[in-house]
Amino acid sequence: MQKYSFVYDIKTKVYFGAEQMIHLGEEVANYGNKVLFLYDGDYIKKNGIYDLVIDASRKYNFEIVEFTSIKPNPRHTDVQAGVDLCKKEHCNVILAVGGGSTIDSAKVISSCALLDAPVWDVVIGKVPTQGSLPLLTISTISATGSEMNTGGVISNLDTKDKQSLRRPSQRPRVTFLNPEYTFTVPKYQTACGTVDILCHAIETYFSDDEPMMLTDTFLEGLIRTVVHYGPIAYKDPQNEEARANLMWSAPWAINDFLRYDKRKTWSMHPFEHELSAFFDITHGLGLAILMPRYLRHVIDEKSLPRFRNLGIYAFDLDRNLEDQEIAEKVIKKIENLCYETFGLESHLSNLGITEEHFEEIAEKLATDHGFYTAGYRKMSKDELIELFNECL
Amino acid sequence: MQKYSFVYDIKTKVYFGAEQMIHLGEEVANYGNKVLFLYDGDYIKKNGIYDLVIDASRKYNFEIVEFTSIKPNPRHTDVQAGVDLCKKEHCNVILAVGGGSTIDSAKVISSCALLDAPVWDVVIGKVPTQGSLPLLTISTISATGSEMNTGGVISNLDTKDKQSLRRPSQRPRVTFLNPEYTFTVPKYQTACGTVDILCHAIETYFSDDEPMMLTDTFLEGLIRTVVHYGPIAYKDPQNEEARANLMWSAPWAINDFLRYDKRKTWSMHPFEHELSAFFDITHGLGLAILMPRYLRHVIDEKSLPRFRNLGIYAFDLDRNLEDQEIAEKVIKKIENLCYETFGLESHLSNLGITEEHFEEIAEKLATDHGFYTAGYRKMSKDELIELFNECL
Numbered sequence: 001m002q003k004y005s006f007v008y009d010i011k012t013k014v015y016f017g018a019e020q021m022i023h024l025g026e027e028v029a030n031y032g033n034k035v036l037f038l039y040d041g042d043y044i045k046k047n048g049i050y051d052l053v054i055d056a057s058r059k060y061n062f063e064i065v066e067f068t069s070i071k072p073n074p075r076h077t078d079v080q081a082g083v084d085l086c087k088k089e090h091c092n093v094i095l096a097v098g099g100g101s102t103i104d105s106a107k108v109i110s111s112c113a114l115l116d117a118p119v120w121d122v123v124i125g126k127v128p129t130q131g132s133l134p135l136l137t138i139s140t141i142s143a144t145g146s147e148m149n150t151g152g153v154i155s156n157l158d159t160k161d162k163q164s165l166r167r168p169s170q171r172p173r174v175t176f177l178n179p180e181y182t183f184t185v186p187k188y189q190t191a192c193g194t195v196d197i198l199c200h201a202i203e204t205y206f207s208d209d210e211p212m213m214l215t216d217t218f219l220e221g222l223i224r225t226v227v228h229y230g231p232i233a234y235k236d237p238q239n240e241e242a243r244a245n246l247m248w249s250a251p252w253a254i255n256d257f258l259r260y261d262k263r264k265t266w267s268m269h270p271f272e273h274e275l276s277a278f279f280d281i282t283h284g285l286g287l288a289i290l291m292p293r294y295l296r297h298v299i300d301e302k303s304l305p306r307f308r309n310l311g312i313y314a315f316d317l318d319r320n321l322e323d324q325e326i327a328e329k330v331i332k333k334i335e336n337l338c339y340e341t342f343g344l345e346s347h348l349s350n351l352g353i354t355e356e357h358f359e360e361i362a363e364k365l366a367t368d369h370g371f372y373t374a375g376y377r378k379m380s381k382d383e384l385i386e387l388f389n390e391c392l
Numbered sequence: 393m394q395k396y397s398f399v400y401d402i403k404t405k406v407y408f409g410a411e412q413m414i415h416l417g418e419e420v421a422n423y424g425n426k427v428l429f430l431y432d433g434d435y436i437k438k439n440g441i442y443d444l445v446i447d448a449s450r451k452y453n454f455e456i457v458e459f460t461s462i463k464p465n466p467r468h469t470d471v472q473a474g475v476d477l478c479k480k481e482h483c484n485v486i487l488a489v490g491g492g493s494t495i496d497s498a499k500v501i502s503s504c505a506l507l508d509a510p511v512w513d514v515v516i517g518k519v520p521t522q523g524s525l526p527l528l529t530i531s532t533i534s535a536t537g538s539e540m541n542t543g544g545v546i547s548n549l550d551t552k553d554k555q556s557l558r559r560p561s562q563r564p565r566v567t568f569l570n571p572e573y574t575f576t577v578p579k580y581q582t583a584c585g586t587v588d589i590l591c592h593a594i595e596t597y598f599s600d601d602e603p604m605m606l607t608d609t610f611l612e613g614l615i616r617t618v619v620h621y622g623p624i625a626y627k628d629p630q631n632e633e634a635r636a637n638l639m640w641s642a643p644w645a646i647n648d649f650l651r652y653d654k655r656k657t658w659s660m661h662p663f664e665h666e667l668s669a670f671f672d673i674t675h676g677l678g679l680a681i682l683m684p685r686y687l688r689h690v691i692d693e694k695s696l697p698r699f700r701n702l703g704i705y706a707f708d709l710d711r712n713l714e715d716q717e718i719a720e721k722v723i724k725k726i727e728n729l730c731y732e733t734f735g736l737e738s739h740l741s742n743l744g745i746t747e748e749h750f751e752e753i754a755e756k757l758a759t760d761h762g763f764y765t766a767g768y769r770k771m772s773k774d775e776l777i778e779l780f781n782e783c784l
Contacts, residue, residue: 221609
């Protein structure tokens with residue numbers, strides 16, 4: 001395949017800022033008149049979103065069917081309930097309000113609502129999709145970037161599987177990003193969300209391709225922005241500048257634009273998905289524990305020039321330092337951000353996790369999902385177990 | 393108006409790379425069956441584009457009406473001829489192959505073809521637009537970024553006016569960017585195109601707003617990329633890496649994304665448009681002469697922190713330097729790029745231009761287009777004349 005070859009096609013329309021929320025009703029009505037309305041908690045009745053949706057439905061004459069059963073690390077059974085409701089009520093458009101779990105679930109519902117098949121069969125690719133219902137979103141946390149991309153990740157607790165369904169037709173048609181809605185995001189979620197954005201960018205940055213300098217520089221800038229504003233939003237939750245920058249960074253870290261020239265599979269996310277499928281931990285927390293250890297594992301001749309640029313342009317390190325020193329300082333800065341500034345747990349053992357399932361998880365990554373280990377650096381099953389043990 | 397408030401809506405689908413050209417026929421056929429086919433020179437019969445279009449028209453059954461009258465700094469009379477032909481032949485889709493002049497003209501044609509009014513009346517806003525015919529483009533030079541944005545600039549030589557018509561409906565639906573098509577761009581055009589991209593980014597960067605750090609970092613990265621690869625493409629025209637990076641930088645420098653949080657009018661482009669409306673010089677060359685002088689004029693307390701970041705992140709300057717020194721070095725680096733590396737002319741007088749019309753031009757900028765002088769720093773008529781004299 002040719003080196004510089006891709007199709008850019010990101011059609012999500014984004015309304016950014018509080019005053020843009022007035023466009024909600026007209027946009028929903030552009031796509032349908034019966035709305036499956038997903039949201040993930042009563043906080044949207046306090047911050048005005050719920051009333052906004054209800055008012056819009058009256059003004060623009062669309063019906064609303066509420067669905068509120070989605071939990072973090074969303075289960076395929078809850079998503080199935082959403083599909084069943086959507087079909088029963090003949091909804092023709094979906095509005096998802098919340099974070100990644102809600103929007104991811106809404107995407108899978110948007111595809112499965114057009115099929116006669118169990119959700120999990122669709123997610124694992126046994127049943128092909130045939131388009132999706134149009135999806136609009138209102139994001140209430142800066143984290144997964146699901147509000148502008150094509151993928152939805154859901155879990156099967158029976159089989160301890162966490163799988164993603166990616167379809168271009170699932171990309172939200174319209175997304176509302178109002179930084180003020182994130183003023184009330186608790187510190188822990190602000191921390192985990194920031195780590196998630198950071199990890200999306202770093203996974204993409206450490207790609208085993210020959211990437212374009214342009215997209216590399218954008219990734220470095222995005223990381224610099226997130227590392228700068230994450231701590232500010234953490235300490236001062238109503239800081240509009242910080243919340244706005246995090247909110248606009250989240251989708252661009254993972255909406256495909258910066259990844260078109262980087263085709264290789266990610267590493268840390270698949271590892272973390274397996275961990276959280278087994279232990280049901282917060283995604284961002286799992287990443288915070290994994291990321292520094294993983295990065296130490298991949299320091300080598302090939303990665304050092306990437307660490308150097310990351311250090312200089314994203315972490316403001318002195319360009320006169322040696323490559324190895326830069327790599328170590330970058331990792332140290334990530335550790336400081338996660339464990340000191342954000343006070344996140346740094347060891348899996350403190351979450352009650354033991355090495356008991358590591359063999360099984362590594363086996364799964366190395367065989368069932370062989371491609372998962374073909375990210376930036378292919379890891380053997382033994383090295384994976386070693387990495388997980390370092391996380392304990 | 394709220395600080396962080398904008399609508400992101402950039403729906404151009406981009407096929408990037410030589411192997412993506414196979415999608416041309418199906419994409420044209422998606423939008424119509426009778427194509428106004430604009431191109432700007434017989435070079436497209438040598439590099440394969442012409443045959444590709446003809447073959448696609450046979451395979452996908454669309455008719456082609458050729459139009460080849462567009463020249464650099466396109467005249468409203470030529471654009472009018474395009475509109476007349478488009479209407480007479482009942483074309484329902486436009487394919488523009490070439491650089492900014494061709495694509496800009498195609499945009500104005502796409503709007504005017506739906507109206508019963510002279511082109512210039514539409515351009516100056518006397519007659520409102522009512523949508524546009526769908527436009528597809530194949531870019532053959534990395535410069536104006538017209539291939540992914542909404543604006544078309546055309547000139548009226550009678551009134552010595554250069555005006556832009558910007559309409560969301562004019563944004564190309566599909567754009568093909570094949571770096572190989574730019575391998576044969578002559579050195580002079582490569583230089584002028586690179587200066588144009590650089591200037592788009594710098595104009596946007598020096599905006600009198602409180603911009604978002606995220607988009608600032610992207611602009612810095614884009615400038616670093618362009619400053620790095622411009623000289624490589626200039627010396628080694630078939631360097632794919634350089635051509636690909638320039639080709640992907642061009643649209644992002646001006647497709648609105650990095651400008652949504654920066655609402656103020658540009659400065660150098662309006663100045664240069666007036667200059668080239670009077671003297672018909674190459675746009676990129678005019679910018680190369682203006683840019684360093686303009687930047688020296690705007691060094692002040694407010695701009696120094698911006699020069700600092702630009703110096704560190706885009707021009708790899710030492711962060712220990714004083715702000716003033718960084719600003720001067722940034723400007724010196726731009727001068728070196730334009731006049732030494734690219735060997736572009738550095739004085740208007742060497743192009744046969746005298747101060748004769750400066751009073752008139754400055755008057756026009758300061759009165760007719762008063763807003764033109766409300767860019768990064770408002771300039772009086774006297775300061776404008778001083779600036780133009782420094783360019784002599």
